Amino acid sequence: MPDAIAIERLGKRYRLGELSRPTRVTEAAIDAARRVARRPGRAGRARRDDIWALRGIDLDVPEGQALGVVGRNGSGKSTLLKVLARITEPTEGRATIRGRVGALIELGTGFHPELTGRENVFLNGAILGMSRGEIRRKFDAIAAFSEVEQFLDTPMKRYSSGMRIRLAFAVAAHLEPEILLIDEVLAVGDAEFQRRCLGRMDEIRRSGRTVLFVSHNSNAVEGLCERAIWLERGSINYDGPASDTVRQYLRNRARLAEASWRPADAADPDLECREIRLVAQDGSQKVDFDRSEPIMVEFDVVVRRTNHRLRIGFDLANQEGLIAFASAHVDAPTFADAVLHPGRHVLRAEIPAMLLNHGLYSLHARLGVHEVRWIVHEDDVLQLEVKGVEGEAGQRPGIVLPSIAWSSERTASEPTLASSL
């Protein structure tokens, strides 16, 4: 069977002068003059300000395969998708695509606030490549899926952002290309919405379509794709089964992560936050923990004056950005009535072992004066990875995976089924 997507030595170069291309004729003239003055002829090939967003990509995707693409910001993921979707042209190499392509770079592309929901469905559908007849045929299904049916004749500017996203996704979900390219569309919306998106994408995959799925969310990549590639600085760094690629990628990312963080601006009359650290039981700083060990979050602070409203805490979010829990030092009985006196303190929060599920978590710093103001309010200051322990059955759903106590009690001496026979 021929490959649905065959990519050979694909490369995309951006000139820095092209990213911020001269947008005025005068600049262009100066640019041209400079080019002539500096180097006559065709010498400008490898200029210092060239950026290869993609280079030497070789990749074959068999028909019906779901391929995940992971990588840091700026690793070339989106560029790859844009080249395959023909939004931008490659600089070198070639890609052969067999089948009708549908690309979802963004939900609701072309939505206009002045148009009604109904009008926007038609416009957005046409932009995504559906014919008028196709949209008309699917309209009722789209409307039902969106759950905003009763507002379809209202201008979209009166919609909430949630309604807009639901309608946008409803259109996108009814796209039926043979090859589907998806870029980070899951990054929006609430948990329920994301769950539905993933469900719908799973259906698409099962229907035998070829899917290229770019995402930050490595759980989603693992769940939806059998194979994944990891892009790093425009090249394929790893290519293999999705779970292997994701593990390699996460390990690399965690290694680069810092175990401590200092706020840039520490000046506050009440409290100075010196540092927040992730610490293991033995006191060493680290970012990768086993489920079987507790995780310490240390706050190194200087209290400047006594304030009983002072709250030192954090939120812990999973990879999809959902808050697993929020905690502050006053939650603990030890601090219930105590105030922090001026001086330097190290506060230690212990996240118990066997609570968090496998995966990556992100810590949001939340230090402030209760109901008055924030002193430090920053997201994603620290990242940590929680790994499974030996003998645990594979990945389970859920943000947390606490060990739940189970027991049983025998209430009848004989099985009821047997006695009735």
Place this chain on the structure above:
Amino acid sequence: MAGDTLVITPSKGWQPLDLRALWAFRELGYFFAWRELKLRYKQTAFGAAWAVLQPVLMTIIFALVFGRLAKLPSEGKPYALFSFVALVPWTFFSQAVSQGSRSLISSASLVSRVYFPRLLLPLGSVLSFLVDLAVATAVTLPLMAYYGELPSAHVAMLPLVVVLLFAVSLGVALLLAAANAQYRDVQYVVPFVLQLWLFASPVAYSLSLIPDEYRTLYAVNPMSTVIEGFRFALLDTPAPTPSAVAVSTLSALLLLAAGAYYFRRTERLFADVL
């Protein structure tokens, strides 16, 4: 699986027009035109009446300044009617060109997120003004009746004149839209160019003011033949000379070809520069 295989490679230099792709995406072009129409007069008190009000207001100004004060000749027709019939195609041209030249920039988010033949954006924009043109042309009839003029059989020529008008407008819109994507200076130049072009066209004045030996040269501006054509078809003034028609048609086709090919040549950059 359908047999369509697509090969993506870097393109260099001049590109073919690829009318097949345009045809395949014709519905999207229709949607772009429809969107423009829908949005054009949204939240305006007069709505679609603006399609008529614009040439009417211009006519009043022209009639006062050029008709009453300057007493320009109008080939024996009432000056207001004479200039209105010219302002109908002129309004189409100037609006199609100014909106068309902005079409890529105002849909930048589409260009950087979805594939479609980019030509559809200016094309849809220019197409949408055909509706305004039809409305304004229809209003000419009661105005003529008011002045006691009846359309002659020459009215049958009007569709041909409109085709010429459309070709010029699209050609110029394509050139400017593509240039505008790269150099935003264009948007400041457009109003100035249009104003100059207005005075280079026989809108306020009659072609009879142009000396005979310069008529053919004058016809290099296709809008001169378009406007004379409108007057000929509706007011039964003398027809443009065959040589003027030939020169204008050629010049319009050149503009259209230049616009389309320049657009295609620079098209691959749009997603990166917008």
